[in-house]
Structures are given as C-alpha cells and as structure tokens.
Amino acid sequence: MTREERNRRPSPAATSPPEQTEPWVNSRFMKACRLEPTDTKPVWLMRQAGRYMKEYRDLRARVPFLELCKSPHLAAEVTVTAAERLGVDAAIMFADLLLIAEPLGFEVEYDQSEGPSVRPALRDAADVKRLREVNAQESLGYLFDAIRLTRAELNPKLPLLGFAGAPFTLASYLIEGGGSRHYRHTKSLMYRDPGAWRALMEHLARNVANSVNGQIAAGVQAVQIFDTWVGCLNPADYREFVLPFTRLLIERITPGVPVIHFGMGTGMLLEAMREAGGHILGLDFHVELDEAWARLERAAGTRVGIQGNLDPAVLFADLSYIRERARKILDQAGGRPGHIFNLGHGILPDTPVDHVVALVDYVHELSHGAHAASREK
C-alpha cells in the first residue's frame, strides 16, 4: 500500500458503525475510538487482571501462568472478573505477548519473580532463517477459544480488547532471551546485520498480524499493540529499524477495528509512532498528556485519539490525592473527544484493589456530563 493509499483510508471517525448494531458498538469506549463525544469518559487499566487482585492470586496459586493462558475457561474467568470488579468500560483478554513465541519455535518459561525466559535466544541471520511460520488457528486456537468464551460471558455492552506485541518488543524478547536492561544483543543485531534484522521484523509483523486478525475473527472489538520496550531507541533508530515493520503489522490488521498503539518511554518517539499507525496513541506516564496530544496533532495535521496516562504509582497514594491526579489528567484532555482514560503503564503488584476501584469511579464521576457541557460551548 502506498503512502497515498494509506492517506485515503478512512479515519476511524469516518468509519460507520457495523450494520448489525451489537450492544457494544455505541459504548463509550468504541465511541472514543471513533473520536466521537461520550457522556462520560471511558476508562480501562493496563494489567487490570493481575497480581494485585486477590481473585487472581488465588487462581495462580493453583495454576501456573502459561497453563492459565492456555485454559480458555480460566482465562475468560480472569478477564470477566477483573472488568466487573472494577467497573471499567472495556475488558482486555487475559493472555501474554509471548504466546506467539512458542509457535515461532521458542520455548518460553515464566518465573514469578524473574519474568519470562525465551530459549534458544535468537542471535544471528541463521537463527532468523529458522523461524517458523505460525499457523494461528492451530497453535493459538486456545486463545481464540478463550475470546469466544469471554465474549459470550461478558456484559454485551462492554467491548473486549485483544492485544499483541509489536515486532520490536517481540524481537527484543527473542534476542535477549527474556526481559533486558540495555538491549545489547537486540541493538547489536540491528546495527551489525540490518538484512537479518529486517527479515526478522517482517516475519514477526506478518505473523503477529495473523494472530491479531484471528483474535478479531474470534470476537474482540479493538486491539492494543504493545511496543513496550521500544523506548530504548532514539527517534532515528526507531524510524529506520522499527517504523516500517510496525506499519506493516498495523496495515494488515482487519480494517475498521480500532488499533491502540502503546509503548513505554516513548516521549521522543510519539510523532514517529503515530506515523507507524494506530487510531489511538497510548501515552506512558512520563509525558504531560496535553503537551503530547498537541504535539501529535501538530505533526499529524489531523485529529488523533489518546489513551492514558496516570502514573500507576499514584495508586499507592491516599484516595484524595488519587482523585486530584485523575482530575488533572481529565483537565489536560479537556472536553475533546477521543481520550480513553488509562494508566501510563500496567497496574503494579501490591496496588490496593480499593484504590483501583476508586480511580475508575473518580474518572466516571469527574467526567460525567463534562463532554456534553463542552460540546454546548
């Protein structure tokens, strides 16, 4: 697809809702994705189903992480329980960025404290050649089953989100063999063998797109692309080594389905990430939402949606302070449609659940009618 063709693609705001009006189509979340006004601000929280929640810890005491991801009934239960408990405006399918690593030819182990380990680490062009093509229906069937179950159980007014790792973040896990601090091996491959790097990134973009489209076919209403670790790059490296492949992924996603594009430490990359694609850009907590949004609109020349961006550490503060900080984000977003309230990173372990519930309530309470009021101005 050429640049011109891309520019001619309808923006989400111009996309008409599906013919058969499912109950979620005019939910706050889906309206915000289409940059339409809402009565109250939609809110969901990254890692809303996770270790901070007792129900989840109890389940995990019995079931290892990977088994949980691969058990459709349990994954559906975790997804629905979290969304209902918090009163958020969207559920996100309980799953993991690295589920696709197995069918790509890697062994993945999850250690509660250390994070995932991926073996054998991918280090050179020969390793790239050994990557397998993923038959998503076959190897990720459990995920699609979980989505179907979740969609059936979930309040039909709530949209369900799918997600996947962006090519860079996925590549960094495969190359480093897990999480990393300096991305030394990832950058070494990038700088030393750009040909192998491109082959790897293309392979990942194509296969991740298949997984995302499988999730959409199974019943998710929107997807978030996590380029969690891409903030380790400067803008020039991002444009050369990442942007074309994230764009390739996003362009292959089923048209009409809103895409949220998120990464950590991306304050310097926002304009380039916007160029890579996505209808909504997810902001981390290092940026001021109003400044970031203004920058993006200046750069893009068109309206763009924003998700974010409360610092998850604020949830350890007193309730009155949490309320004040939630209000600040809402004020920064102003009455403009196209803002989805979220944290600027996932909920941290040990976060008090009642503080999380309170945050969701504050967002609803403080934003109720505000949009309507601003529309009348």
Next chain:
Amino acid sequence: MTREERNRRPSPAATSPPEQTEPWVNSRFMKACRLEPTDTKPVWLMRQAGRYMKEYRDLRARVPFLELCKSPHLAAEVTVTAAERLGVDAAIMFADLLLIAEPLGFEVEYDQSEGPSVRPALRDAADVKRLREVNAQESLGYLFDAIRLTRAELNPKLPLLGFAGAPFTLASYLIEGGGSRHYRHTKSLMYRDPGAWRALMEHLARNVANSVNGQIAAGVQAVQIFDTWVGCLNPADYREFVLPFTRLLIERITPGVPVIHFGMGTGMLLEAMREAGGHILGLDFHVELDEAWARLERAAGTRVGIQGNLDPAVLFADLSYIRERARKILDQAGGRPGHIFNLGHGILPDTPVDHVVALVDYVHELSHGAHAASREK
C-alpha cells in the same frame, strides 16, 4: 538566593580562567565547559573505568568494589589507567554514587550481578529524622585522598572530574533499598508525605553539596551530577518534587567550577533540568542531540553546553558503523562551541576495548579543525 540573583550569576562563558594558569585550564574540556571554541572536540566516556576493561577486571578479581573505592592508591590507578588507555580529554574519579550513603547512616553492599543493596531502607518521616549529617572530611577522606593522588599522577593537561548523585537518585536508592524498576516506594513517600519528602531532599542536597565541595577542594576541575533515575518522573512531578532540591545542591557548589547535569530517560525533562542548574546538560541516547540542544536554547533564552550522546550499544557494532554514528553526533552538534562528546549512558560490560579506543580516535579525527573552520565562516 533569589531567581534574580541566580540570573545575575556569571555564566561559565563569562568566568575568567583562574589567575595561576594550571595546565588544564585551557584544555579542550575546560574550554568547552566555558562554551569557548576548541581545535578538536573534547571527549570522555561515562564509566570509562569499568568492567569492560581487562585491567579493571583483574584488579576486581582481587579487591571487592567498596574496598577499591576506599583505597586511594588503587582508585587513583584505575582512574589514570582508563584515561591514558583511551586517550580521552578528561579523567573521572573512580568512585560511587552511594559512598555517601554510609555516613548518612546506611549499610551498602555491592553484589556484582544484582547491583547495590542499601539497608535499612528509608520508608517514612521517622526514618528521615534519623538521617545523619555527613562530616565529609572525616567520612569521605579516602575519596579526597584519592583525588589528591590522582591529580598528582594524571597528565597535568587533563582535567579531573568529580561526581555525585543528585538528591532524587540518591533518595531512590535509600528508599528502594537499591536499584528499582518502578520506584514504587520512592513515589509513595513523595505522594503520601510531601513534608517528609522535602526534608529528605533538603538533607541530601546539603550533604551532597558538602561532598562535592570537598572533592573540589581536593583537586577536581569540574563535577558531574548524576540524576540517573529521575527519568521515572513526568515533568510536573519533576518540577514539584525534584527541581528545587537539585537547584539547592547546584547553587551550593563552589562557584566557577563547571557542573554537568545528567540523567537517563530525561527527554521530557530537559527544560526543567536546565532550570535546576548546571553549565552543561548531559543528554542520554534517547534524544536527537540537535533537537534537544535547539529546544534548550529556545527555553533558556541563553546559550547552554551539551554533553552526549552516542548509544553505548553502538560500540558493539563494526568499526565503520561506529565511525558513522560518531560523525552523525558531531554533525548534529555542528561547529557550535560547548559540546562535549560522550556516550548517552555508561559503557556496557563486555564492550570491546578496541572499539572504545577507536571511538575516541574517531571523535578527535573527525572533529579536528572543524570548529576552527566553522569559526571562520
């Protein structure tokens, strides 16, 4: 000191060189700190004395880290060896950010793989009250001895840098009990008990200033303030919880001594860090040097020096690629005086020493005469 008084302080460019002209006074590095033109670009590298160097690993096989810091002859040897081996334009005293934690009342242990651990972790107002005042001459005498020895051994044309942790970074180590990923406890104290936070930050600013001034009295020519972890904050939090205390520290540093102010992940904080102080702002590798410098000059309304900012992972690439990336940084800096070439973070372990030596040579070779040429335009 009021804002007006600060503004009346002479900029480094306006400071006359000391009366007795020590050989280092008109070195490239000191000239760059004064924003004066140089024949060739000055370069030094963060962590230039470190694990990547065989001489250092051999010494560390015999001597534990803390013992090395506390042995003036060995610390001097490590400092001088690295500077001479690399051919850089400044030496930086081998020491550690956390040396001051001991006299503040903490026990510090260094584990080669895990990083430092600090006990007991500081968590509340009562812990802040228990902080000790540091008698720098008594408790950091070994550091000042090491500086005197190093200054005597080092090529007299090479400036010697001292350094210290900024209050926030130091506070985060004391509160988290070591390194951290999410700074949960640090931010909790900040958000929940701003009074205790301010008392802590003032205590640290005052005591760090004494340590820095002790280093200056012992013989360093410039200092770098490392606010390594401050990039975990957004600009509003930085301005409220950090800026006043970093300013307090920098204002207390002996006048006339150049101060380099550096932090990681600070792309969104540069303007505020500049307000906090420092003659040279150290850039990490996430920003484009030319854009960052332009932003800073716009915001400050005056000239400001820049240090940085090659990604240390580039040193794992081929020599020709390293040369190309060094040239790019030099091009971004242009002929403007006041740029000190450096990495955008410390040299990584396992970096090939010959690549580091080659980088220093490239910077000298590629920048030689360039400044003179640009001055003639």
